[in-house]
Amino acid sequence: MDIMLEGNALTFDDLAIIQDKLEQSTLPFTVDIVLKHQTQSSEIITRIREEAKQVK
Secondary structure, X not given: OEEEEOOOOOOHHHHHHHHHHHHHOOOOOOOEXXXXXXXXXXXXXXXXXHHOXXXX
């Protein structure tokens, strides 16, 4: 599962904390996380937007 985090205030430290929490969770799948404002590839953003489900 891919997750794209949006918010200009999110940092790589935030990303590391979230990834650590997800790795410790009991989710039955792996998760890839991308900081949208740090992503240079429009292809990645498009792919995630096409396949992602929004969680609030």
